Amino acid sequence: MAAEPGKLPMSTISDLLTKGRCTEETLELYLRACQVPRTEEAAWLAARQRALTTVFDGLDGLIRVRQSVPRRLGVHSSIDVPGATGDLPAYIERDIDTDVRALIRTAARQGGMILLVGSSSAGKTRSAYEAVQAELPDWWLLSPHDAGHIAQAAAASPARLVMWLDELPQHHMPALTATVHHLIAVGTVLVATLRPERYIAYTTPPPTGQDDPYARERELLALAEVIYVGDHFSPAEQARARRTADAGDARIAAALESADFGLTQVIAAAPQLIRRWNSADPYAAAVLNAAIDAIRLGVRSPLSAELLRAAAPGYCDRRQRAAAPPNWFEAALAYATARINGAAAALAPVAPSAHTDQMGQFHGYTVADYLQQHAGSRRRWSVVPESLWQTLITHVTDPDDRRGIAEQASHRLLYCFAEPLWATLADGGDPRAARLLAVLLRERGDGAGLQARADAGDVHAARLLAELLRERGDAAGLQARADTGEIHAARLLTMVLRERGDADQLQARANDVYAAQHLAELLRERGDAAGLEARADTGDTDAAQHLAELLQERGDAAGLEARADTGDTDAAQHLAELLQERGDADQLQARADTGDTDAAQHLAELLQERGDADQLQARADTGEIHAARLLVKLLRERGDADQLQARANAGEIHAARLLVELLRERGDADQLQARADTGDVYATWHLAELLRERRDAAGLQARADAENVYAGWHLAELLRERGDADQLQARADTGDSHAARLLAELLRERADAAGLQARADTGDTDAARLLAELLRERGDADELQGRADTGDVYAVQHLAKLLRERADAAGLQARADTGDTDAAQHLAELLRERGDADQLLARTVMGDFYAARSLVDALKVSGRAEEAERVRVFGLPVPEHQIRSPFASDSLSRLGSNPAVQGRPQDAPESV
Numbered sequence: 001m002a003a004e005p006g007k008l009p010m011s012t013i014s015d016l017l018t019k020g021r022c023t024e025e026t027l028e029l030y031l032r033a034c035q036v037p038r039t040e041e042a043a044w045l046a047a048r049q050r051a052l053t054t055v056f057d058g059l060d061g062l063i064r065v066r067q068s069v070p071r072r073l074g075v076h077s078s079i080d081v082p083g084a085t086g087d088l089p090a091y092i093e094r095d096i097d098t099d100v101r102a103l104i105r106t107a108a109r110q111g112g113m114i115l116l117v118g119s120s121s122a123g124k125t126r127s128a129y130e131a132v133q134a135e136l137p138d139w140w141l142l143s144p145h146d147a148g149h150i151a152q153a154a155a156a157s158p159a160r161l162v163m164w165l166d167e168l169p170q171h172h173m174p175a176l177t178a179t180v181h182h183l184i185a186v187g188t189v190l191v192a193t194l195r196p197e198r199y200i201a202y203t204t205p206p207p208t209g210q211d212d213p214y215a216r217e218r219e220l221l222a223l224a225e226v227i228y229v230g231d232h233f234s235p236a237e238q239a240r241a242r243r244t245a246d247a248g249d250a251r252i253a254a255a256l257e258s259a260d261f262g263l264t265q266v267i268a269a270a271p272q273l274i275r276r277w278n279s280a281d282p283y284a285a286a287v288l289n290a291a292i293d294a295i296r297l298g299v300r301s302p303l304s305a306e307l308l309r310a311a312a313p314g315y316c317d318r319r320q321r322a323a324a325p326p327n328w329f330e331a332a333l334a335y336a337t338a339r340i341n342g343a344a345a346a347l348a349p350v351a352p353s354a355h356t357d358q359m360g361q362f363h364g365y366t367v368a369d370y371l372q373q374h375a376g377s378r379r380r381w382s383v384v385p386e387s388l389w390q391t392l393i394t395h396v397t398d399p400d401d402r403r404g405i406a407e408q409a410s411h412r413l414l415y416c417f418a419e420p421l422w423a424t425l426a427d428g429g430d431p432r433a434a435r436l437l438a439v440l441l442r443e444r445g446d447g448a449g450l451q452a453r454a455d456a457g458d459v460h461a462a463r464l465l466a467e468l469l470r471e472r473g474d475a476a477g478l479q480a481r482a483d484t485g486e487i488h489a490a491r492l493l494t495m496v497l498r499e500r501g502d503a504d505q506l507q508a509r510a511n512d513v514y515a516a517q518h519l520a521e522l523l524r525e526r527g528d529a530a531g532l533e534a535r536a537d538t539g540d541t542d543a544a545q546h547l548a549e550l551l552q553e554r555g556d557a558a559g560l561e562a563r564a565d566t567g568d569t570d571a572a573q574h575l576a577e578l579l580q581e582r583g584d585a586d587q588l589q590a591r592a593d594t595g596d597t598d599a600a601q602h603l604a605e606l607l608q609e610r611g612d613a614d615q616l617q618a619r620a621d622t623g624e625i626h627a628a629r630l631l632v633k634l635l636r637e638r639g640d641a642d643q644l645q646a647r648a649n650a651g652e653i654h655a656a657r658l659l660v661e662l663l664r665e666r667g668d669a670d671q672l673q674a675r676a677d678t679g680d681v682y683a684t685w686h687l688a689e690l691l692r693e694r695r696d697a698a699g700l701q702a703r704a705d706a707e708n709v710y711a712g713w714h715l716a717e718l719l720r721e722r723g724d725a726d727q728l729q730a731r732a733d734t735g736d737s738h739a740a741r742l743l744a745e746l747l748r749e750r751a752d753a754a755g756l757q758a759r760a761d762t763g764d765t766d767a768a769r770l771l772a773e774l775l776r777e778r779g780d781a782d783e784l785q786g787r788a789d790t791g792d793v794y795a796v797q798h799l800a801k802l803l804r805e806r807a808d809a810a811g812l813q814a815r816a817d818t819g820d821t822d823a824a825q826h827l828a829e830l831l832r833e834r835g836d837a838d839q840l841l842a843r844t845v846m847g848d849f850y851a852a853r854s855l856v857d858a859l860k861v862s863g864r865a866e867e868a869e870r871v872r873v874f875g876l877p878v879p880e881h882q883i884r885s886p887f888a889s890d891s892l893s894r895l896g897s898n899p900a901v902q903g904r905p906q907d908a909p910e911s912v
Contacts, residue, residue: 059142059156061149066137073143074125074166074193090249091130092241094123095234096227100131103225104189108136108160111184115168115192115221117199117791118229120369124193125166127229132162132191139189147172147179154179157186165192167369170300172400173202174216180223192224195373196791197819199226204793204821228791272340273371283324284332286315288346290391291336291367292375293384296847298404299396302350302364305333307395314387337365346371380817381846386878389417399425406433411849415440415875426458435460442468444873454486463488470496482512494518503531510535520546529559536568548574557582564596576602601626608634632658641666657682664690688714695722716742725755732759741766748774753783760792772798781811788820800826809839816848828854835861844876 031040070088096116103114116124132141143164144150150171153163163183165171183190202217233241277288290311291303309329313321325331336347347365367375392405406421419440425433434453438460441449447468453461462481466488469477475496481489491514497505498518506522509515516535523531524546532550535543544563548570551559557578563571572591576598579588585606591599600619607615608630616634619627628647635643636658644662647655656675663671664686672690675683691699692714700718703711712731719727720742728746731739740759747755748770756774759767768787772794775784781802787795800822803811809830815823824843828850831840837858843851859868 059153059158061142061144062140062158062161064137065132065139065141065162068129068133068141068143070126070129073129073164075129088126090244090247091126092233092237092244094127094229094237096229097127097131100127100227101135103227104131104135104191107189107225108139108187111187111189113180113184113190113192113224115194115224115226116229117194117196117226119195119231120373122229122231124229128191128193132189136160136162136189144171147175150176151179153188154182157182157188159187161188163188163190165190168192168194169198173220177216177220177223180220184223190224194221196228199791200793200796201819201821204796273346273368274374276335276338276340276346277371277375280335281332282316282320283312283328284335286312287329287332288336288367288375289315289379289382290388291347291365292372292379293382293388294392295367295372296376296379297384297388297392297408299392299401300404301396301398301401302366304364304395305329307391308333308365310395311385311388311391314385377818381842383845389414393417393420399428399430403430403433406436408847410436411847411852412845413852413855413871413875414878416878418875426453431460434458437461438464454481462486465489466492482509490514498522510540516540517542519543524550536563541570544568545570547571552578557587569598572596573598575599580606600624604630613638628652629654636662656680660686684708685710687711692718712736713738720746732764740764743767744770753778765794768792769794771795776802796820797822799823804830816843821850824848825850827851832858832861834858835863837862837864837867841876 075088100114100116103112106112107114114128116128118124132139139160139162140158141162141164142149142153143166144153150163153161161183180190199221202214202221205218206212277285280288287308290308294303294307294311312329312332316324333347337345337349339345346368348368349364350366351363389409396402396405402421402425406418406425409415409418409421419437422433422437422440426437438450438453438458441453441461442464445468447465450461450465450468454465466478466481466486469481469489470492473496475493478489478493478496482493490509490512494506494509494512494514495518497509497515498521501522503519503522506515506519510519520532520535520540520542523535523543527550529547529550532543532547536547548560548563548568551563551571552574555578557575560571560575560578564575576588576591576596579591579599580602583606585603588599588603588606592603604616604619604624604627607619607627611634613631613634616627616631620631632644632647632652632655635647635655639662641659641662644655644659648659660672660675660680660682663675663683667690669687669690672683672687676687688700688703688708688710691703691711695718697715697718700711700715704715716728716731716736716739719731719739723746725743725746728739728743732743744756744759744764744766747759747767751774753771753774756767756771760771772784772787772792775787775795776798779802781799784795784799784802788799800812800815800820803815803823804826807830809827812823812827812830816827828840828843828848831843831851832854835858837855840851840855840858844855856868856872859865859871
């Protein structure tokens, strides 16, 4: 093929022929120059894609996207029906697919993260799989087995990589943010899935002043482009499914017959899984519920058979345990692991997470996703028996799993289980666990426990032990710890001695920096100049500072000067202040001329107070910065634009800024424009502000069109003041975020819900926030509910506030039980105010963090102060079917028989 070099530079042709790396545009030009038929161009472009996606041997587990197996990426197994062929049914195009694939194409050009949010078996993983197959078939794909594997990929940074993160929480989200930032920066396409309740929990910020348990998760999710996947097919999707069924797909045809479940759920055998769970005998139900509860409590690793066997008895009553046959566990396990219609099993065996070429390895069991979501929600009000807690403590070894279980135990105030878990994690080097364990010991006043941990090097325990000793007034105990070098004890000991006025003991400990500080303060309060001087002369800087303050208060210039002349900087500073107070310019001048910077600074301030511009000018001309700053301030006060201009032209930034302020005050737009044209940002800003004040929209528009961001900002403000929604809309549509925000505020002011909704539906978060606020103000709970159900976090927040304002405990509880943390918080506050400790107790046992935080206060409000103190210190008793309470409290001892806590949903079968 004869190339036509005139159409491409020779260097480009050389690089293309020798390196084989070029853009698509360059390759297309080259092919045309070589007169390659257009029908062959697609093959050349595909070859370019394959060449760029080179083999990478440094990372375990890489495969081509086109070689990936959907089941291994998290796509659910499909039911087996007569006439079905293949592993999966035909793919039904989803309404979201256009957006998903567009986002993947964008991420392929610049790197990015696409997150599909939807319930289990809603089809989010299949949609993502089909999208990457269609858009990036020749890219590499990695489905990492743990966070370390992701970090390894980030370190290697292979080109053209799809990172597959199905069920995102399994990948230890708090540690991923920096890694994901890097992967996006090097062009990686990350595809992730997440359930709606987790997305809402992670992305909803906590109230001001409260702990933020999901800050790291929220930071990670902020990097993602989010697509919501509905549980049910839209009419258009149903029509496409019907056409596919009519074309002969037996699975789709069978799924369309179900009226109770979505099509994707039926294909994944969701109805059969639920029937399997509901129909289980007591022993199979015990095994399944133990597994479901373990996952509810934070276990992400596969569950061993030993764990399930040990936990299951707590789910059976005494008669069931007595009647259990010898093979009860084997029979229960066989029932739970049987595959349903060739698809999923309620309890599925899984291999180790690490990539391996060996087959037949067994690591444990996991619950089918849809069953976990359904049954976990149904079991939300079920008490987790002691047998499972104890089994998890002894059988679970993964630190992340232990951390999750400990959190859940803490949320239920079950300190008896949380403490050993936190202790194990703390001993493994987890600083947060160490802190939380120390707090538990501190709350119960366990000095011995704190002492043991402090002596082992736990700094959290050491600090809280010192606080406990301080609270008890145990100076001897503090001194014993301080003498070992424990800094918290030393600091608190000196506070005790300071409060007692014990100067002798502070003096004896004066080598301790805290003791020295408190001794100096004590001598200062006593006015003991001699004592302060004696300590200052030994090099005590705190004493020197307090002595200088005392001498200034006494007006002792001679004493200050004597110390300043020996190099005491505190004395020099306070002497200069004293001389300025006296108006003694001569003394200040004399000291400034010797190089005393404090004197020079205070002399300049004195000259500025007197309005002595000539003296300030003289000092400024010697290079004294403080005099220069005060000089231009004085010129500004006098309105001397010429002098300010001269100094500004000499490069004085402070003069330039004050000159601009003066011009702005005078309304001198021409001078401001002249300075703005030289690149003066202060002038640019103040000119825009002046034009806005004059309501000169045309002038602002002209400057905004010239990409003057300040003019654009003030133009939007002017349009807002005029109420010009159309012009704001026009600017917002060009990408002006400030105009968009002000437009949303204007629509809110006008109570224009339709206008706000139209903007919110385009992704305008300010409009969404203000729309939710307006709907709440109107009391429109139904509209808020509808928007909340689409994932609108502002609607979620304001719906909870509205229900709280109405004191609608039932409505708050219904939302809280779906995982709405805002509703849970407001419900807990409402119950606390009512003193409804029993309801808070019931919610605490089910793991409601906000209820747990309010329980003690509710007990106090209801007149049960002794119980409140015991719960605060010891937590709640062991959750057995018949709880043995260590408290003299009927309500707490009734916990096990309370149907609101123990109760099974009324429509659930007895075995559940």
